[in-house]
Amino acid sequence: MTVLVVAAAILDDLAAPTRLLAARRSAPKTLAGSWEFAGGKVEPGEDPLGALVRELREELGVEITFGQLVPGPNGDLSWPIHQGHVMLVWTAAITAGPPAPLQDHDELRWLEPTDLHSVPWLPADVPIVDAVERLVFGG
Numbered sequence: 683m684t685v686l687v688v689a690a691a692i693l694d695d696l697a698a699p700t701r702l703l704a705a706r707r708s709a710p711k712t713l714a715g716s717w718e719f720a721g722g723k724v725e726p727g728e729d730p731l732g733a734l735v736r737e738l739r740e741e742l743g744v745e746i747t748f749g750q751l752v753p754g755p756n757g758d759l760s761w762p763i764h765q766g767h768v769m770l771v772w773t774a775a776i777t778a779g780p781p782a783p784l785q786d787h788d789e790l791r792w793l794e795p796t797d798l799h800s801v802p803w804l805p806a807d808v809p810i811v812d813a814v815e816r817l818v819f820g821g
C-alpha cells in the first residue's frame with residue numbers, strides 16, 4: 683500500500699521569499715542527522731492538508747499558510763521517496779510561531795538560496811530542494 687507523506691517547504695515570505703527552513707531529524711536512528719522538510723504521514727481519516735497542519739503544530743509549534751504544490755517529476759504532483767512512500771510538498775509560510783524543534787528534530791536552519799545544499803538532506807529530498815529552488819528562487 684502506498685503511504686502518503688506530506689511536507690512543507692517553509693519560506694520566510696510567500697510573495698518575496700529569501701530563505702527556506704530546513705529541519706534536522708533526531709529520530710529514528712536511521713534518519714537522525716539528515717535534514718528534511720517538516721511534515722509526516724497522513725493518518726487514516728485525515729486529508730493531506732489537515733495532516734500537514736497537525737504535523738507542523740506538533741513538530742515545530744507553528745501555524746502556517748499554504749502556497750503551491752511543488753510539482754514532482756514526470757508531470758506528477760507527488761514525489762517518490764522510498765519503499766512505496768510518496769510525498770506531497772507545499773510551499774508555506776509561518777503565520778504564528780516562532781518555529782522550534784519540538785518533536786522529531788533537534789535543529790532548524792533558515793537557508794539562503796545560495797546555501798540550499800549546505801546541509802545533508804535526506805536522499806529523496808535532494809531533487810525536491812532543486813525543484814523548490816527553481817520554483818521559488820528562480821534558480
Ligand SMILES: Nc1nc2c([nH]c(=O)n2[C@H]2C[C@H](O)[C@@H](COP(=O)(O)OP(=O)(O)OP(=O)(O)O)O2)c(=O)[nH]1
Nearest residue numbers: 687689718719720721722723763764767804806807
Ligand atoms: N517528514 C518528512 N519525511 C520525509 C522527507 N523526505 C523523506 O524521504 N521522508 C521520509 C522519512 C520517513 O521515512 C517518512 C515520513 O515519516 P515521518 O517519520 O516523518 O512520519 P510521522 O511524523 O507521521 O511519524 P510516525 O507516525 O511514522 O512516527 O518519509 C521529508 O522531507 N519530510
